[in-house]
């Protein structure tokens with residue numbers, strides 16, 4: 001029932017984790033997809049090959065999404081290869097594994113988190129929106145986090161960056177509604193990807209996840225990609241400015 005046939009999607013951070021699951025699911029739903037990798041060139045090539053089995057155009061490009069120039073080029077590559085950009089999933093992001101108390105957090109660490117997790121979202125959207133305005137519509141789906149809703153001690157710069165993504169989503173939803181551009185975010189809780197597995201795969205981490213997540217386990221990347229696909233589809237035509245919680249019941253807020 002969900003079909004993205006004829007749609008062109010740009011997904012950042014498509015080489016691994018949630019982004020990779022979204023690339024494959026979007027291709028399965030019939031979308032042409034351009035995605036970026038930053039460091040994981042081989043993983044990106046593999047995702048590209050797997051997604052292409054569904055018969056749509058899928059192309060990976062290298063980009064550091066924290067850089068304006070790279071995002072400009074990525075959007076240009078998407079439009080050059082696919083002819084348009086109907087959907088952008090601003091997913092690329094980083095999280096620091098080790099605890100970082102605020103008094104030890106350096107300016108460089110703060111700036112890098114904001115650059116990769118927040119500026120990247122602003123900047124990819126900045127370059128997509130003129131195309132979407134011309135096309136008289138579009139879907140923007142930034143990936144935030146429960147950390148942006150409730151904060152995250154010892155990872156406060158991460159939580160602040162994701163809180164920024166949530167605010168950006170809400171502000172843009174009302175700003176861009178007149179252009180028929182819908183802006184909704186997916187806010188995952190713990191997801192079993194390379195980002196969180198170093199915690200989740202420890203004995204203490206597995207115990208923690210079972211205790212704090214009412215569904216008793218972390219999400220798979222595919223279980224986050226599903227709601228992203230829904231937001232990109234015609235089934236979500238009257239939704240904008242929403243933050244969709246996909247966290248197994250661990251953080252309940254609207």
Ligand code: NAP
Pocket residue numbers: 012013014015016017018019036037038039040041063064065066091092093094095116143144145146187188189190191192193194195196
């Ligand atoms: P992941 O498995 O670590 O994958 C991160 C992706 O982002 C990779 O494709 C990586 O590309 C890309 N990336 C990182 N830095 C980049 C940069 N500077 N420029 C371009 N691409 C960059 O992470 P994930 O778990 O899938 O997370 C995806 C999103 O969900 C992130 O925004 C994250 O904050 C959010 N999230 C995750 C969780 C969780 O528990 N996993 C929870 C809540 C929210 P390369 O590998 O090619 O470098």
